[in-house]
Amino acid sequence: MSAAARIWPDATGRFGPYGGRYVPETLMAPLEELERGFAASRADAAFARRLDDLLHNFAGRPTPLQLAERLTAKLGGPKIYLKREDLLHTGAHKINNCLGQGLLAERMGKRRVIAETGAGQHGVATATVAARLGLECVVYMGTEDMERQRLNVSRMRLLGAEVVGVDAGSRTLKDAISEAMRDWVTNVRTTYYLLGSALGPHPYPLMVREFHKVIGIEAREQILRAEGRLPDLLVACVGGGSNAIGLFHAFIGDATVRLLGVEAGGRGHALGEHAARLAGAAGYEGGRPGVLHGAFTYILQTAEGQISTTHSVSAGLDYAAVGPEHAWLAGEGRAEYTAADDGAAIDAARTLARTEGIIPALESAHALAELIRRAPEMPREQVVILNLSGRGDKDMDILARYL
C-alpha cells in the first residue's frame, strides 16, 4: 500500500483507474505545456525558494497545530488537534495552491490568470496572488454562490479582479468551472487556468496536491513533537478534496493512521439534495464513476449520464464530482468517506465557536460535525487531527440566521 500510494499518478495522470485527461482537443497541447512547465518548476531551486518565502512571509506558514482542549473535554473522547489553515492570509488553505500556481503562471510567461470559485475562497486567494504578482485576474462564480458569499465577491473586486457571474445550470461551482474552461479554451495562448481544487484533467490533481501537501508535512512534524507518535485519525472535509489530500498525503504510507473524508450531506439522500459522491454506502444516491471537467472519477449523475445538480449549505462543497485521488483512496479502502448534513455543520460551527473561540468555515464545519458525532465513542487515548481548512467570516450571513 505505502509504496503503491507514492507513485500515483502515473505518467498518464491516473490514480489507479481514476483521473486522466478528458478535454477538447484544443486543450491537449496546453495541458502538455503545463505539465512540462510544472515539471521544470519542480527542478528549479529558485522557484522553490521564492514559493517558500511567499508561504512564510506573505501567507503565514507554518500554521499552528492547536490542541482543542475544551472541545476534547466536552466530547470526552480522543485528544483533538486542529490544523489551523484558517489562520492563513485570505482565510483558508487555498492560498497554498494559488501561490504555487501563480508563480508557475509567471514562470510560463502567462500574464492573465482565470479561476473558478464556489465559496469564494479560491477566488479571493487567486485575486490576492494575482495582485501580489501583478497579473490580470478574472474569476468565474455562479450567481447563486455570489449571492450567498457576497463578502468574498467584494474582496475579489477590491483586489482588482473581475468577477464574472455564471447564470447557467445550478449557478454554482460546477457551472463556474465549465465557464472557466470555455474562457481557457478561447484564450489559451495567453491565459493560465488556475484551477482551485484537486480536480480536472492531469496535471491539475497532481499539482494541486503537491502545492497543498505542506499541510500534512507540517502536521506530521508537529504531532510527533507534541505527542511523540503519529495520530490515529485524520479528518477533513471533501468538496473537490484539496485540503483533505493536502493533509492526508504525508500520512498515506502510515498504515496505522486512518483517513476520513467528510462530504456534504445537504438536506437529504435523494439525488440533487446533497453533494456526497463517495458516501454511497451511507445511503446517498447517484454517485458513480464517470467523466466530468476533464477527469474520470465519482460523479453525481442520472442513469443517462447527465450531471446532477447538488445542494449544500456550504458553497465550497456543493459540487458534483470529487478529485480522482479521493476516488482511488476510497476504492482501495485506504480512506473512508462519509457525509454530514447542513444542520449538523451549522451546529458544529456553533460548538467550535463556543468551546474554542474559533468560527470555522461551513466547509470545515462538515468535518467537525462528523468528528463531534464519532468522538464520544472513541478511546480517550487516541489522537485526532482535524483540518480546520478555513475561517467562517464569509459565512456570517448564513450563520447569523441560526443564532
Place this chain on the structure above:
Amino acid sequence: MSQTTSSAASESAPTRIGRRFAELRPAGELGLVAYLTAGDPSLEASREIVLAAVEAGADVVELGVPFSDPIADGPVIQRASERALRAGTTLSGVLDLVADLRRTSQVPLVLFSYFNPILQMGLETFARRAVAAGADGVLATDLTPEEAGEYRRVLRGAGLDTIFLAAPTTPEERIERVAQASSGFLYLISRTGVTGQRDTLPEDLGALVERVRRATMLPLAVGFGIARPEHVRALVGQVDAAVVGSALVAEVGRAASGADAAKAVAALARSLKSAGVRAARP
C-alpha cells in the same frame, strides 16, 4: 485505457460518410455538414428539421446529444442543450431518432456527444444500438485519442467511424496521431474557442489547413464559427466540407414552431450548400 490499433477496422468497408465524401471530391464541391441538437425543441421536431436540412442539401448530419455541462459549446448550443434536456431527451431517445430517420433517409449520420452519456450506456451497448439504428460515425467532444483506446476498439469493431478533432493548438506530431485514430473524416477546429457564429474566418486558417493536409489523406471538415455563404465560398478547394452548427441551431431557437424551424433551417442550409457548389463551378 491504452492505445490499440485497429488496422482491420480502418480497412473495412467505408460507411455512408466515406462514400459521400468520395462522391464530393471528384465533383469538386464543398460538402455541408449540418449540426443540429437532437431533441431541440423535441425529438419529433428534430426529425422534421433534419429531413428538411437534408432535402436542402446537407451532405452529412451531426446529431448533437444534449449534455448538462457542454464545456466546448458557446451560448447558442448551450441553450439548445438545455431545451432538449428539458424536453426529456436522452442518448437512448437520440438513437431512436436515428432509427426513425433511417426509415426515410440514407444521409450519413454522426452522433456528436460528450463522452459521459456514452460511457454510462456502456461502450458495447452504445455501439451495438448505434449500428442497429443506422448511425455511421461518432464524435465525442471531450475524448482525445490518448483516452480512446477501448472506445475505438469497440466502435470501429462494430463498423462505426470514429471522428476526432484537430485544433489550431495541435502540434504536427499530434495531428498525425489524431488522423490515425480517425475514420470517415477529420474535424478541423478553425479557431481556439467554443462553438458559435463569427463574422469572419480566422486569418491563419489557410496555414492550418495546409499543416493538416500534410498529415493525412482523410476528408477534412472545418467547423467552429462557420455561419455564412461567404465563409463557405472561401473554403472551396481548401477542404472537403464545412460544418455549420450554431447558425442552424440559432434558427431553431428563434422559430415559433417545429415547422417554422424546419423551414428556416432548410433556407439557410440551401444558401450555404449552393455557395459551396457555385463557387466550385463558377
